[in-house]
Amino acid sequence: MLDIKLAKSKMENEEGMNHLWIQLLQDEKTQPQKSEIQIRLPKGIYRSNNLNGFVENEREHIVVDAPDQDVIVEIFTQDAIQCGEMTIVVSLLTAETTVSQEISIQIVEEDEMDRVEIDEQVVERIKELRNTAPPYDAGTDIISIRPRILEKRDNEFSYLEKKYRVDY
Template sequence: MLDIKLAKSKMENEEGMNHLWVQLFQDEKVQPQKSEIQIQLPKGIYRSNNLNGFVENEREHIVVDAFDQDVIIEIFTQDAIQCGEMTIVVSLLTAETTISKEIRIQIVEEDEMDMVEIDEQVVERIKELSNAAPTYDAETNIVSIQPRILEKRDNEYSHLEKKYRIDY
């Protein structure tokens, strides 16, 4: 019902990046319903919004409305964090149940990244998503509309009213 994979087996401890692939599978016993995906990351690891474009609520949970879907999240480090093995917990929250799965990620120094294993299936899915996104090139027309600026005046009549007013 819930499967998670990482694009790389290791991640750099400083300015490192990886992708987390969360797959939801249909369970015959459970009716499709709205559910939320909660991702708990170790301290020092952050995530961006999901690359699939699903809505994220105020609790930063990803809202999905059906099974047989997948979500890709980019995870990264900003500052140097301690090296070692860390755990990422992904939970699927529905009205009736909560299903959680863990995946371990190895945080290493930059010089240890040469022995990284890459999951080609995750990489292919990321490429599919990036190709499906609309591209902007020289032929794309972008229209910029300037907003109106309302000017508040404290006089009795506006300047147009003063100019064209006829007092009877």
């Protein structure tokens, strides 16, 4: 029901980034229903909103309303965290069942990143998603910022400026 992959086998412990690809697989015997994806990350690893544009509720669960969809989430570290193997837990919550799956991620120093393995299938899916993304202004609010208007005013020193100004 869940298939989870990481774009890179390792992630830097400080300012590292990776992508998590979650695929929802539909069983033939179950009815399609609204579900939520919960992602539990180890301490020190954070995530951005999903790149697919799905709604995220107040519990930070990703709401998926159709089967056979996938979700891509960018995960990252902000500060230096301890190196080692950590576990990411992804749960699919429906009204009837809860399915959880774990994936391990290796946190390493920057100099160990030269031996990283990249999952080309995940990278290709991220590229597809980026290419099919709506244009920047579609569905966004327009913010108008008025420019500053500089006014020339007379003040107590303006006569000195006029008298001693040197124009080249």
